[in-house]
Amino acid sequence: MQSAIRINQFKEERLQLIEQLRMRGITDENVLSVMSDLPRELFVKDGFERRAYEDSALPIGLQQTISQPFTVAFMTQKLQLEYGEKILEIGTGSGYQAAVLAKLGMKVFTIERHFDLYRQARSILAEMGLTVSTRQGDGTIGWKDNAPYDAIIVTAGAPDVPNSLVMQLRIGGRMILPIGDEKSQMLTLVRRIDNEHYEGHNLGEFRFVPLVGKEGWADKK
Numbered sequence: 727m728q729s730a731i732r733i734n735q736f737k738e739e740r741l742q743l744i745e746q747l748r749m750r751g752i753t754d755e756n757v758l759s760v761m762s763d764l765p766r767e768l769f770v771k772d773g774f775e776r777r778a779y780e781d782s783a784l785p786i787g788l789q790q791t792i793s794q795p796f797t798v799a800f801m802t803q804k805l806q807l808e809y810g811e812k813i814l815e816i817g818t819g820s821g822y823q824a825a826v827l828a829k830l831g832m833k834v835f836t837i838e839r840h841f842d843l844y845r846q847a848r849s850i851l852a853e854m855g856l857t858v859s860t861r862q863g864d865g866t867i868g869w870k871d872n873a874p875y876d877a878i879i880v881t882a883g884a885p886d887v888p889n890s891l892v893m894q895l896r897i898g899g900r901m902i903l904p905i906g907d908e909k910s911q912m913l914t915l916v917r918r919i920d921n922e923h924y925e926g927h928n929l930g931e932f933r934f935v936p937l938v939g940k941e942g943w944a945d946k947k
């Protein structure tokens with residue numbers, strides 16, 4: 727009973743958020759339905775539960791953030807996923823985006839560079855009964871063992887398209903990633919055309935935390 731009460735605690739707020747997402751142009755009913763069921767308050771830091779249904783990014787520790795709900799919905803919608811596709815996520819963070827993908831019926835692989843975030847996300851995803859393969863490491867070089875992927879979603883801002891990630895997409899596969907400097911990035915949808923070529927489309931300006939790794943930004947520490 728207790729978990730049922732917990733799930734329903736923010737039902738009203740969750741439905742209001744879904745209405746806001748619709749008004750901002752999210753039309754994918756599968757994405758909206760999954761997000762209307764998913765308790766975002768379980769993915770935010772203690773003390774931030776009451777703000778879980780604001781359409782904003784929130785801190786999750788280690789100077790990282792859970793992405794804004796609109797951004798999660800928008801990126802997921804733009805990938806035009808089909809049931810059962812194999813997806814690689816770079817930047818597990820809170821695990822919320824991975825949970826959305828798993829609930830949509832995707833085979834999800836996700837990589838996080840910070841051990842504490844990886845461990846926390848892994849445990850919450852397991853607690854929710856979601857099957858997601860998690861790993862700690864540098865996601866800019868991908869996860870070769872499970873390649874090729876139908877789609878790759880990068881949830882941190884890159885200086886450029888990491889070549890290793892393109893190489894792990896199947897021909898015709900899609901990747902969505904923010905590209906730019908540290909202040910703001912252009913969300914870009916990439917499609918791998920053949921062995922040597924890919925095309926990219928701009929989807930608008932967004933703001934993400936930096937992608938830090940071999941094919942991303944250098945670690946400042």
Ligand code: SAH
Pocket residue numbers: 790791792793816817818819820821822823824837838839840843863864865866881882935936937938939940942
């Ligand atoms: N998808 C997340 C968003 C987290 S913010 C969510 O739904 O909550 C982006 C995350 O990317 C941060 O946790 C950051 O630590 C991580 N990150 C940055 N560079 C990375 C890299 N090279 N490999 C894996 N994770 C990385």
